[in-house]
Amino acid sequence: MAEMEPTAQVPFEGSQGKVQDIASTELIERDHATVARAIYRYTDVAFDWGEGAYLYDFEGRKYLDFAAGIATMNVGHCHPAVVEAICDQARTLIHGASHVAYMRPYVDMMEALRAVAPGDLKKGKGILMNSGSEAVETGIKLARYVTNRSMIIAFMDGFHGRSMGALALTASNSAYRQRVAGLLAGVCHIPYPYCYRCPLKHESPQTCGLACLNLVEKMLQTVLPPDDLAGIIVEPIAGEGGYIVPPDGFIQGLREICDRCGALLITDEVQTALGRTGKMFAVEHWDVVPDVTCVAKPLGGGLPLGAMLARAELVDAWPPASQGSTFGGNPIACRAGLATLRIVQEEDLMAHAVELGDYIQSRFREAQKELPMIGDVRGKGLMVGIELVSPDGSPAGETIKRVIKEIAASGLVLTKCGISSLRIAPPLIITQEQASQGVDIIIEALRRNE
Numbered sequence: 223m224a225e226m227e228p229t230a231q232v233p234f235e236g237s238q239g240k241v242q243d244i245a246s247t248e249l250i251e252r253d254h255a256t257v258a259r260a261i262y263r264y265t266d267v268a269f270d271w272g273e274g275a276y277l278y279d280f281e282g283r284k285y286l287d288f289a290a291g292i293a294t295m296n297v298g299h300c301h302p303a304v305v306e307a308i309c310d311q312a313r314t315l316i317h318g319a320s321h322v323a324y325m326r327p328y329v330d331m332m333e334a335l336r337a338v339a340p341g342d343l344k345k346g347k348g349i350l351m352n353s354g355s356e357a358v359e360t361g362i363k364l365a366r367y368v369t370n371r372s373m374i375i376a377f378m379d380g381f382h383g384r385s386m387g388a389l390a391l392t393a394s395n396s397a398y399r400q401r402v403a404g405l406l407a408g409v410c411h412i413p414y415p416y417c418y419r420c421p422l423k424h425e426s427p428q429t430c431g432l433a434c435l436n437l438v439e440k441m442l443q444t445v446l447p448p449d450d451l452a453g454i455i456v457e458p459i460a461g462e463g464g465y466i467v468p469p470d471g472f473i474q475g476l477r478e479i480c481d482r483c484g485a486l487l488i489t490d491e492v493q494t495a496l497g498r499t500g501k502m503f504a505v506e507h508w509d510v511v512p513d514v515t516c517v518a519k520p521l522g523g524g525l526p527l528g529a530m531l532a533r534a535e536l537v538d539a540w541p542p543a544s545q546g547s548t549f550g551g552n553p554i555a556c557r558a559g560l561a562t563l564r565i566v567q568e569e570d571l572m573a574h575a576v577e578l579g580d581y582i583q584s585r586f587r588e589a590q591k592e593l594p595m596i597g598d599v600r601g602k603g604l605m606v607g608i609e610l611v612s613p614d615g616s617p618a619g620e621t622i623k624r625v626i627k628e629i630a631a632s633g634l635v636l637t638k639c640g641i642s643s644l645r646i647a648p649p650l651i652i653t654q655e656q657a658s659q660g661v662d663i664i665i666e667a668l669r670r671n672e
């Protein structure tokens with residue numbers, strides 16, 4: 223969808239009158255000269271501005287956005303109500319620090335978050351941070367403090383962040399840990415129920431008797447004394463690990479194990495909460511209420527904001543000065559997030575996410591008949607994973623990197639998850655026509671690479 227050749231000094235239609243004094247290639251060169259190559263880039267695109275479900279580069283090329291800033295921009299780019307909330311708050315109070323004094327957007331955000339939370343968390347309490355990693359680490363600190371136990375169970379294929387504490391829980395890619403010794407101790411990993419490639423080699427989740435849940439039991443019998451278990455942390459749908467939906471009964475089973483051991487169920491909903499899967503919280507798909515939940519990504523409407531929300535009696539047991547952050551709960555981020563949440567509710571974007579997610583999955587299931595490269599189609603709402611496979615059924619890890627770059631050159635940006643899955647996570651405001659266009663671009667690219 224190359225709409226225009228590079229024209230560095232000429233304003234293009236839709237550039238909001240700005241004269242572009244830089245070309246994308248020049249910006250990328252400057253980036254390479256100054257920014258750590260540790261940041262992996264899925265595409266060779268440079269974004270100048272965005273509106274709704276579209277992003278534009280410095281040459282005015284338009285890209286349909288199936289990445290949403292990694293499942294973050296739920297109401298699209300620069301939604302007028304979000305922009306207005308940001309500007310209004312910027313004129314009012316930019317920063318105060320929650321340790322210094324009380325601030326209204328912070329309290330408004332905590333009230334709004336718990337109002338949409340499941341079960342007992344509706345009366346819960348929490349703390350605002352700046353990111354998903356910090357929200358997760360806050361949950362772990364709370365669990366250890368209130369249980370006075372040290373051990374944590376986490377899952378392979380799980381992603382919880384890259385800071386040293388969160389990284390100790392993350393197990394979606396060993397490269398993240400390379401030469402980073404001395405992570406948080408006391409974390410045991412068990413395989414996530416990745417049914418398409420069952421780690422226990424069972425044929426189907428209908429007949430395996432939830433063998434992966436038995437692994438948790440086995441660990442508690444053999445390695446980890448139940449009385450030492452502070453909590454189990456789990457993504458209700460594994461995000462970075464491959465948009466893997468666990469079988470029914472798995473999350474409920476973890477809840478039962480935690481109840482039996484007196485441990486806390488900590489859900490990492492950084493990628494899944496606030497509408498993306500068609501529910502406010504993904505645990506609602508299985509009617510489970512965790513003790514602690516961690517949220518970020520769409521929470522700040524595109525600005526850095528994370529939250530840990532837990533049952534009130536747990537949070538009340540945590541003494542003053544146990545946790546904090548200079549920027550956590552920044553007033554502008556809270557206002558942007560509140561505006562975003564309001565739009566998701568008022569425009570019923572969760573129902574829309576279900577409808578369009580089902581449509582996208584059905585298109586790929588249809589395409590699967592002619593394209594053996596499509597191994598698995600899975601997900602909930604607008605969190606859709608398309609696992610690409612080689613002719614022998616192994617993950618098509620190298621192909622996917624090429625395919626994503628080709629797709630970007632055709633005017634659609636998206637990323638990958640797991641070893642070889644396309645990660646489809648557009649803004650929830652995407653229209654049926656845009657969804658259809660995006661799927662067409664992807665299927666065309668897969669045909670070329672089949």
Ligand SMILES: Cc1ncc(COP(=O)(O)O)c(C=O)c1O
Nearest residue numbers: 353354355381382383461492493
């Ligand atoms: C499930 C999950 N938890 C935690 C994180 C870490 O969030 P952040 O990058 O904001 O630190 C992510 C980020 O992708 C995530 O998907």
